Amino acid sequence: MVQIQKPEIPTFPPEDLWSDEPPLETYRHLEELIILLTSLNRFWSDRTNFFAAGNMTVYYSSRQRKDEELRGPDFFVVLNTERRERKSWVVWEEDGKYPNVIIEVLSDSTATVDRNKKKLLYQDVWRTPDYFWFHPYTMEFKGFTLVHGKYVEIPLNEQSWLWSDELQLYVGILNERLRFFTPEGELVLTPEEEADAERQKVEEERQKAELERQRADAERQRADAERQQVEEERQKNAILRQKLLELGINPDEIG
Template sequence: MAEFSVPLMPTDQPEMPSGELWSDEPPLESDLHRDHINRLLRLLKWHWRDRTDYYASGNLTIYYNPKQLKSRDFRGPDFFVVLGAENRSRNSWVVWEERDQYPHVIIELLSESTATVDRGLKKQLYQDLFQTPHYFWFDPYTLELAGFELVQGQYQALSPNDQGHLWCESLGLFVGIEDRSLWFFTAAGDRVLLPEEAAAQQAQAAAQRAETERQRADRAEAQRAEAEAQVAQLLAQLQQQQQGEQGFEHP
């Protein structure tokens, strides 16, 4: 297993945290990177709005070695999901305080300054130490998308489907590109909606139902009016016939 942190010198004393550690992440590379992270978080949280058994975050430090806090060679992933975790707010993810749980899914957004590390050292770290079942990287500028699944301790590249999407078994969703952005897609191929998109879709569906009901009511009213007109016509004909018969009997 590759070593990814610098050991403390024998004279150093391990710095154990006195409380919850704060994230120590550098600023994001660009607005585009931040927008992608926020979108992925909003998509998953809305899609899993009825679930409480996971934790998802982005650009948040993962502390994984309580004896080597001084040597944080690897910062937090751009986006990660831990399954079977308490869904609550955190300042960081501290592995030894979270039942030694590591992320089940990690997505890194490539940039000129991070691409080499994301494709190399971080991939090795997530495979060997984190043992993260699914790892993806995406370049928001070149649209390079790659995904890997941990098989017997080694990452195997995921094969895209006909739409170019990569299946993530941990999420039960596809990861794919639409309109130059990274999205989640259901097993049926439908793009996961943002909350405002879902609200707009629901409002449109409600409006369509209301319009359908209005048209049904209009048709029912038209049929009622037509039936009443036919009845009135028949009554008029009957009355006219009766008057004719009376006139014939009494000249």
């Protein structure tokens, strides 16, 4: 009897796939992702048409399988999409959208893959327009933009920053951390930095008000001293006039 082999039935994933990324290698790697994520979310707090994530799996299987064709960029941004919470990025559930910007935070164990295999994946399959990598210990920093289907290295500006046309922001190193900068060159602050800046502004305004108060007090004291001096002169003249009158001398006749 001939047995008919049943065709393989692909395993379709549930609608809500969880991210399946390994933990970050060091605290510095974690801190870097937190800085990138929180600063961009704060800077674009009034926008609802983007999604930014860190250390999250991107599922992109053409057969919509959860066990094949998946990658986890360290940090990525998708533009022109709904800003909402996700457990992972599932391309076939997101109108076929891939990340517009990717930043890989290099480590000794991942650097070769990030510089080669992932770069080709992001260039040839995902077609991600802007790709950057940064090593938080060696300060290795490079960026690429997609031109006619191939990555072209982005030149550094005078501040050694790289321009992201997708984000309309600069990406550059400050105090050994990769940061975003506005086109005008201002640092994109994290919420904590913004709060610190606001506290500093309040303190500066308080000190300015205190200086104004001290100047006003000094001006009042000067005016009081002048009035007192005038009064002392008046009293002195009155006493002198009285003494002259007692001596029979008319002060008004003294030339």
